[in-house]
Amino acid sequence: MQDIQVPAMGRQTFTLLRGVGYFLLALFLLDLLTIVLPFKFTDAVWELNTFGQIVERVPLLLLSFPLIFFGEYSARMKWEQIATKVISWLALVMAVFFFLGVPLGIVNTFRVQTIRQGDIIAKTAQQNSPLQAIAERLNKSSTDNEIRDVLKSLNPQQQSLVAKIPKPQEVKKRLLTEINTSINQTQSQSDEIKRRISNALWKDSVKWVIAATLSALFLVYVWIQSKWARVGINY
Structure with missing residues (x-):
């Protein structure tokens, strides 16, 4: 089949548009490499962030295909016979990637949420642990002398003042109230x-999942419409 003849200006326009398409695809692939390397598979945080970053850059990919395939056979160079075929299959590969990324993204969102909540719980427990230890010691102290001993251990530089406290039981009650208030506030x-971390996490995740699904559907459409590139023709 002979190449479709186009005016000189039309050929230049095709070449320019397709050049932009190849450039955008190259930028996307370069970004893809910088995002995924080094690999950290089984790391939920890395997997979710990687999925999200790739989805955020998908406009480059989606825009590159229509530009590259614009005009089908017209004004093509010889090397594009292989390039368009490879890029057509690349559209299907990326569609499969995004389809598979949707359930994995949801699972990783739950995993990351658990990890981040666990970190917060551990930090909170670390902050409250000294206060809880003091409260436990005060609760075990029943006599005035026992309460004074606890207070002295808390204020070793003011032991003489602690020894003169007239009503240790009231001090104990007030301290326990303040400790409980502080623990509850923390x-x-x-x-x-x-709550805020979970909301932000799911907000991003839902956005990425929807974008990935729509992108996958569009890429399947691109693959179907670019069948001419896979069939092959001598330019």
Whole structure:
């Protein structure tokens, strides 16, 4: 089959548009390499962030295909016979990647949420641990002398003043109230942080999942419409 003849200006326009398409595809592939390397498979945080970063850059990929395939056979160079065939199959490969990435992204969102909430819980427990230890010691102290001993251990530089406290039981009660208030405030702050992190995490995840699904469908459409490139023809 002979190449379709086009005016000189039309040939230049085709070459320019396709050149932009190849350039955008090259940028996407370069970004893809920098995102995935080094590999950290089984790391939920890395997998989710990698999936999200690739999805965020998918406009480069989606725009490159229509530009590369624009005009089908017209004004093609010899090397494009192989290039267009490879790129057509690349569209299907990327579609499969995005389809598979959707369930994996959802699973990793749950995993990352668990990891981040676990970090917050551990940090909160670390902050509350000294206060809980003091509260436990005070609760075990029943006599005035026992309470004074606890207070002395908390204020070793003011032992003489602690020994003169007239009503240790009231001091104990007030300290326990303050400790409980502080622990409750820390726990409330922790719960709020967990809620905000979960909301932000799922907001991004849902956006990526929807974008990946739509991108995969579009790429399948590109693959179907570029059948002419896979069939092969001498340019």
